[in-house]
Amino acid sequence: MRPEAPPTPDEIARAIAFEQEHAEAEPANEAAGRELAARFYRDCLSAQPGKDVPDLLGFIEHLSKEESVTNKDRGPHRAFWSFKSQPEGADREIPHRFLARAYGESRGLQVLEDTPAGNQLNSYFLGNPNVVDALVEHYGVNADKLGIAHGEAWDTLSDRYAEATEGLVIAFAADITEDSVLGKTEMPKLLQSAKVGKENVRFTVPMPQHEHLPPDIDAFIANDPIRCQLLMGDYDPEQSPEEFAMKLHAIDVPEDQKEVHGRIVDRLSTADSYKDLNPAAPEAKRQRVRTNSFLPGVNVSHGIIPASRSGLTSHGAIEPAVAPHIAPKPAGIET
Structure with a gap:
């Protein structure tokens, strides 16, 4: 099966299951937020054993710059996603991040959220209000600085993930918008790469009629x-x-x-x-x-x-105008 072929019924069902699992894992109340904030703090302590008080924002930055953006159990082709669509056979729209994960599981594609770095950062739900409130109240974190550090971490991961691409680019997107990470960060990087370029991009989602x-x-x-x-x-x-x-x-x-x-x-x-x-x-x-x-x-x-x-x-795409910098990427999700 071609890596960009339309999703099978099993892949659609798996994508929906991934979406449900993600919703269930996200802290829904203050108690769950405190629990996850405590786990994040413990991980920071373990990563910085010489410090009595860990640098929480420094931990986020280190994770984004140093942890691997390649899943050693997957193949060379990489999935990139933006927004959502309704695949043929699905009864509703499915966020492409979960459809990409279903492809990654069944077709061996690399998916950022399934790499060591992406999976770890994603697991902390640092954009969730309950987690943010707990970090502010119990660990002295500045909410604004946390938001900036979290967004910059995802931007760094996206850039590194695109730079590591050597096989095909399997794109889960309809129209590419300039305010998406795919449009402003990942695709320009991929088109400029001597290892990728326009010849190696494949879209899984049909382009809408205009x-x-x-x-x-x-x-x-x-x-x-x-x-x-x-x-x-x-x-x-x-x-x-x-x-x-x-x-x-x-x-x-x-x-x-x-x-x-x-x-x-x-x-x-x-x-x-x-x-x-x-x-x-x-x-x-x-x-x-x-x-x-x-x-x-x-x-x-x-x-x-x-x-x-x-x-x-x-390989390059010459853009007449550079898109303005949009707010940092939130916890791997584009809305």
């Missing part, structure tokens, strides 16, 4: 090597086709798709609105020629590929 895009353009951006280089905001219907053309122009495409890529960029860049791209629109209007404002001084006619596009590297 009603404002012509079917051929929508199908083009659903190709894995194209899809992994785009963010949902790049083809936002509230933006102009020309803005999308700028983003699409900047990406690196496989050699056998360059001609189609060029034609699509041309069509987008010469349309005033997505309604102009409707196949039913008059042919003369769809093929008109005008000066392209994102290539100053260059007249781009239908089907002509700007020469400057050939200068990209084979």
